[in-house]
Amino acid sequence: MVFMDNFIKRNKKIALELFYKMSKIRFTEEKIAEKYSEEKMRCPTHLYTGQEAIAAAVCTLLKRSDFVISTHRSHGHYLAKGGDLNKMIAEIYGKVTGCSKGKGGSMHLIDRRVNFMGSTAIVAGTIPVAVGLGLSIKLHKTNQVSCVFFGDGAVEEGVFYESINFAILKKLPVLFICENNRYSVYSPLKVRQPEGRNIYEMVKAMGCATDFGDGNDALGVYEKVKPAIESIRKGNGPFFFEFATYRWREHCGPNYDNDIGYRSEKEFDFWKKKDPLRLLEEKLLRSSVVKRKDIETIDENISQEVEAAFEFAEKSPFPEKDDVFKHLYNECAQ
Amino acid sequence: MREITYGQAINEAYMEAMRRDKNVIAYGLGIDDPKGIFGTTLGLKERFGEERVFDMPTSENAMTGVAIGASLNGIRPVMCHQRMDFFLLAMDQLVNNAAKWSYMFGGESSVPITIRLIIGRGWGQGPTHSQSLQAWLTHIPGLKVVMPAIAADAKGLLLSSIFDNNPVIYLEHRWLHNLKGDVPSGDFRVPIGKAQCLKEGKDISIISFSYMTIEALHAVEILDKKGISCDLIDLRSLSPLDWHTVFESVHKTKRLLVLDTGQASGSISAEIIARVCMKCHGKLFKAPLRIALPDFPTPTSFSMTKHFYRGAEDIVIEVMKLFGKNIKKEVLKIKKNFPHDVPGDWFKGPF
Incomplete structure (x- = not known):
């Protein structure tokens, strides 16, 4: 704890940036949950509440020029990388002002401006794409990092192993972040992977540098991933992290679903006590370099940003009929 | 005009594309082996180096995703599989990612990749080495599919495919590789979509x-x-x-x-x-x-x-x-x- 307090004292700006990002994700997700029943956000939506520390810490370490690519549960990654909030909410509302012009919805976010390269809805589907971005970095010799976020379910897909293998083989600058939230929809880890085998150890056995950590501890994630990114930039090849975390709400949708019986209230309470946002807030306040007033100001600003984003989305027009038939191909001449 | 084989025409298209644009890369299982994919890729590694021309793991699905990812950052990958049947493992990356990337992100990105697939026939190729599944591919919006029959088109369509900004599936029949025809030299292109x-x-x-x-x-x-x-x-x-x-x-x-x-x-x-x-x-x-x-x-x-x-x-x-x-x-x-x-x-x- 002393170490963390010192960290905050030495890196006040970074600690506040982490808090800002996590709080922004939390406000956004909870606002979506609050307004989802209005039936204006008409697409499958996977909320990130409870997992914010991982996206915030990893993306704070990445540069704008580094690539991030993600999954169906990507709001947090998109926002942490600096993705445009207005465009994300408009996308979920199916508006033409959305980041994908209404064609993608919550599960297909993109913001090329900050090199958030896309998120898709097929489990493990973007892992090889991240490796391909890594290959392009190596070919262009640009010293960037390609980072991919995915869940514990993705580790069960064949393409995961194929991708890790190739990244190691070619020593590609890829940062693999596995957010182990213990469930694939309603299926717990124990029915999907043998007990006693750790994902990060299995990947280590493939020849990849790996590590494991508490995904609800933002400062801890930051401290662990920092040297890994430096190592990747030095040309030492990929790095894989497994971070333990927990999603608070249902797999897909705005509700809590502990009542339906696939996970226990006790388990949920355990993780809720480990709320990554409150844990960071406590540490910030305890460090004495951050005052409650600072926190309140940040939250107030975020609240306004989020309100404005929903207003922007609601006021934006829907795409036109002709828009259905655009963007099938890129027809720029070569 | 000179007569060369369909296979040589493919080789010429690679040479021309890779010479013109350093972002063109070529990979596939066996691409640099002594037989060079029925002769079509012979000499590429020697000329353009092992960074741009490389053999690959037997991972059809991931390597398709790798092509997609690389293409998002300016690379033009040309991937090759000795049989179309092997590529069925990659339908997820092809259909869910490559074909949709432009559309589902509202035109923000596109995927300029070329995938050569070879259709086998004869000498007992049998149930899993001779499938001709072009209809599967044409069913997917967002893909382009070409199937040249003669040597000139083999060259002209491969060049057009490589420099197209979209995923193009280039299907070649094994029985065409040795057929000769007049083929223009240089950067000869045949437009995609013209009979x-x-x-x-x-x-x-x-x-x-x-x-x-x-x-x-x-x-x-x-x-x-x-x-x-x-x-x-x-x-x-x-x-x-x-x-x-x-x-x-x-x-x-x-x-x-x-x-x-x-x-x-x-x-x-x-x-x-x-x-x-x-x-x-x-x-x-x-x-x-x-x-x-x-x-x-x-x-x-x-x-x-x-x-x-x-x-x-x-x-x-x-x-x-x-x-x-x-x-x-x-x-x-x-x-x-x-x-x-x-x-x-x-x-x-x-x-």
Whole structure:
């Protein structure tokens, strides 16, 4: 704890940036949950509440020029990388002002401006794409990092192993972040992977540098991933992290679903006590370099940003009929 | 103009593309082995280096995703698989990612990748080494699909595919690699989506693509001598498909035969006949004809493949029947001094 307090004292700006990002994700997700029943956000939506520390810490370490690519549960990654909030909410509302012009919805976010390269809805589907971005970095010799976020379910897909293998083989600058939230929809880890085998150890056995950590501890994630990114930039090849975390709400949708019986209230309470946002807030306040007033100001600003984003989305027009038939191909001449 | 083989034409297209643009890379299982994918990739690694030309793990799905990712950052990957059948493992990356990337992100990104897939035939290639699944691919919006039949198009379409900003599936039939033809040198491109009339005629439209076009070329010569003049259209591209040329030909001849290298049901030939019936119904003198594979997997045995594939003789017989003339296969005697399960003396297997 002393170490963390010192960290905050030495890196006040970074600690506040982490808090800002996590709080922004939390406000956004909870606002979506609050307004989802209005039936204006008409697409499958996977909320990130409870997992914010991982996206915030990893993306704070990445540069704008580094690539991030993600999954169906990507709001947090998109926002942490600096993705445009207005465009994300408009996308979920199916508006033409959305980041994908209404064609993608919550599960297909993109913001090329900050090199958030896309998120898709097929489990493990973007892992090889991240490796391909890594290959392009190596070919262009640009010293960037390609980072991919995915869940514990993705580790069960064949393409995961194929991708890790190739990244190691070619020593590609890829940062693999596995957010182990213990469930694939309603299926717990124990029915999907043998007990006693750790994902990060299995990947280590493939020849990849790996590590494991508490995904609800933002400062801890930051401290662990920092040297890994430096190592990747030095040309030492990929790095894989497994971070333990927990999603608070249902797999897909705005509700809590502990009542339906696939996970226990006790388990949920355990993780809720480990709320990554409150844990960071406590540490910030305890460090004495951050005052409650600072926190309140940040939250107030975020609240306004989020309100404005929903207003922007609601006021934006829907795409036109002709828009259905655009963007099938890129027809720029070569 | 010089004559080179279809395989050499592919090699020339690679050389030209990689020379013009350092962002073009080439990979595939065995791409730099001593045989160089039936000769098509020989010399590439020596000339352009192992960073741009490399062998790969047997990971068709991930390596397709790798191509997609690299292409998002300015690389133009050309991937190759020695059989189309092997590529079925990669349908997820192809269909869910490559084909959709432009559309689902509202045109923010596109995926300029080229995937060469080779369709096998003969010497017992059998159920899993000879599938011709072009119809699967044309069913997916967002992909382009080309299937050149002659050497010049092999070069021109590969260059166009590599420099296209979209995912292009380039399908080549194994029996075409040794066929020679006139091929322009240099940066010669054939536009994707344009068919070519290989022989003009007035009595019947024969719509064909890939290897079946070679069988058709033999058949139209014989039919010409029998007094039936064929309009032979080689589609070259299946997606987008040059409907204008197809309809124009049918309007002229008022009869239609469609050839297909794949199984009949749910095929390209089925789509062509459907659209011709919808668009040119009143113009047709006769019901359209089709020659495609039976709806069975490919058998392996030498004795069975004889009854599985159809070729020039069948085309002649079907067309003559349409004109009320019956002719027996034996009478035709299309001379072949090699067994039915190889394209010529040059092919001794094993694949």
